[in-house]
Amino acid sequence: MPLGVVMRRTPGVTRWARWHWIASGILPGAQAADWRELRRDGETVEYHADTVPLTLWATDTEAYRVGLADNPPCIYVILREATATDARMPYEVHLVTASPYEAQDYADSGEEIVEKVPMSAGLIAWVQAFIDTHHEDEVFIKRRRDKKRVDLVEDGIGDSRIEQLTDVYRAPRRKAGLQ
Template sequence: MPVGVVLRRTPGVTRWASFAWTASGILIGAGDANWRELRREGDAVEFHAATLTLELHGAETEAYLHGLSTQVPSVYVIMRKSENAETPLEVLLVTASPYEAQDYTDSGEELVEKVPMPAGLIAWVRDFVEAFHQEEVFVKRKRDRKRIDQKEDGIGDGRIAQLGDVYRSPSSARKERLQ
């Protein structure tokens, strides 16, 4: 599903940051956009920064179910700082999986913003989960019934024929033979 990402620029609160950027919303079914200005309220400006495809995968249904069960179901916008002064952020991905979003926070290079899902998107993700989710049954692992206390396989080095010192190394055995 095509999803437009709305980024909001507000004046910075410190002298080191001229502006503060946040993902303020998403537009379901949006057309192509390249940093088109949507709204201006005083010093705050909202841009339709990019339109990406939100993809759902059958293997991720547990993550979507977890995301839908939160108090505010959300999508996650993953961004990276850009070298271009006109477009300071590059929007990389939009995902409904909180697990995938968490993976992007590990590197510290990407910015991950949580944006509330509109009702239509919640219904779309819920329908997908209902159609494809399969509960994984927990299977407890059983121990082998072999008796391991009767043999001492693997002790020492097999190249040493003497039974007296099974922990002796081959180099010390070779020295004894030469003497």
Template sequence: MAASRSSSLSMPVGVVVRRLPGVTRWAKWSWKAVALLPGAGPADWSELRREGDAVEYHAATLPLVLWRTDTEAYLHALGARVPTVAVVMRPTTDPQRPLDVFRVTASPYEAQDYQDSGEEIVELVPMTAGLRAWVQDFCDRHHEHEPFVKRRRGPRMEMREEDGKGDSRVRQISDVYRAPRPKERLQ
């Protein structure tokens, strides 16, 4: 772990992925990130548990990085009914490693960015009590509340020039917003 006043703090987090039989004929298997292992060692799709067709793997261990500039997002995640960490994965063609688990984040804003792209699979996994306390402690030490400041308009300019405003194809000065007629169009 890094020093208390650094710009970031990192912890290795293992990601547990569950494989279940698919419910349609087009998908043989269903994959879902189901748990986190804070402080886990390295892993590469190590089988953890098997119950019939259901298998859980320790798919990867990735750093969960907290940044001082993102504390508002972490507080938003902690304030949810169930605080979560987003696990971001991509499908692969390798049958031994069907998903590339490449990112874990405590920021719901960053998770939304990955969801918007549509290229990745984003699973929200509940934070463990220890992980929640770790994120809360980081936010308590680094969050700086920014008060809302309403933007004010500048003074009106009464005698300003509006040169060049409107459609340049309209030759009349009186109504620069009027649409040009076909005979007025420039060739």
């Protein structure tokens, strides 16, 4: 599903940051956009920054269930600093995800900005319908130790060319005078 990302620019509160940017909303089913101005209130401006696809995977339904259990359920917007030298705006929308696990992976890297944006009721229903269709509970299987005997004598440890018994793992040295 295509999701439009709404970015809000407000004046910064320090002299070092002129503007403060946050992802303030999402537009389900939005058309393509390139930082189109949506609303202006004094110096506060909201832009439809970009439209990116929200892709759901059948293997990630457990993560989507965790995300829907959050209060409120959220979409995670992953932002990167603009790399183009002629970029009009400081950020690029990298992706949107409904998985809090995937969002955590991006947050751990420290290179991207991860913003939480509340889901609309229609988007919650769409994700829930996907989960209902594709979720399969995984049976927990406890790992068992192998039945290897650890009390047996180990033969063949170390290098047979070493005559002393003190360090069987030591590598042999070249004897003096031999080349």
